[in-house]
Amino acid sequence: MTTTEMKQTTPAPASTRLNFAKAAPKAFRAVIGLDAAAREGLDPTLVELVQIRSSHLNHCAYCLHMHTSDARKAGESEERLHMVAVWKEAAHFFTEKEQAALALTDAVTLIADGGLPDDVYARASAHFDDKELAQLLALIFTINTWNRIALATAKTAGEDERVS
Numbered sequence: 001m002t003t004t005e006m007k008q009t010t011p012a013p014a015s016t017r018l019n020f021a022k023a024a025p026k027a028f029r030a031v032i033g034l035d036a037a038a039r040e041g042l043d044p045t046l047v048e049l050v051q052i053r054s055s056h057l058n059h060c061a062y063c064l065h066m067h068t069s070d071a072r073k074a075g076e077s078e079e080r081l082h083m084v085a086v087w088k089e090a091a092h093f094f095t096e097k098e099q100a101a102l103a104l105t106d107a108v109t110l111i112a113d114g115g116l117p118d119d120v121y122a123r124a125s126a127h128f129d130d131k132e133l134a135q136l137l138a139l140i141f142t143i144n145t146w147n148r149i150a151l152a153t154a155k156t157a158g159e160d161e162r163v164s
Helices: 003-009 025-039 044-057 061-073 078-086 096-109 118-127 130-152
Strands: none
Touching: 025 130, 044 061, 044 078, 044 096, 044 130, 061 078, 061 130, 096 118, 096 130, 118 130
């Protein structure tokens, strides 16, 4: 591929996309509120694993970078971070509860591909009480929303705007 051809197929820089937080501040604050509410009562390690997995499935480099960085800061091992993408094949790296949450994350994130199978729901409900399960579902809904915001507005991985 020539340089000219590469320029023609290269996506526009993120700066040409709108800043969602500035353009729709009320909606943005509502997602922040949902995110904060969803995390309540959930293990912070589990929260990061779910956010990382959903970001893998949605191909959201911005959120994947953010949540792997957050997980490292919280003490998560590199070994487990590398295994999230292949958690089914590397299940022994994760607790039964984490596996149930990751399975639920897969099903809800990819819900259009086959719904939420009863066995996945039953597995999750065996490890989480109703309140925790509702919180976990809200977390999955929220990270999917953040992934879509980041992808639609072409956020750049490594540019964590939370620090500003």
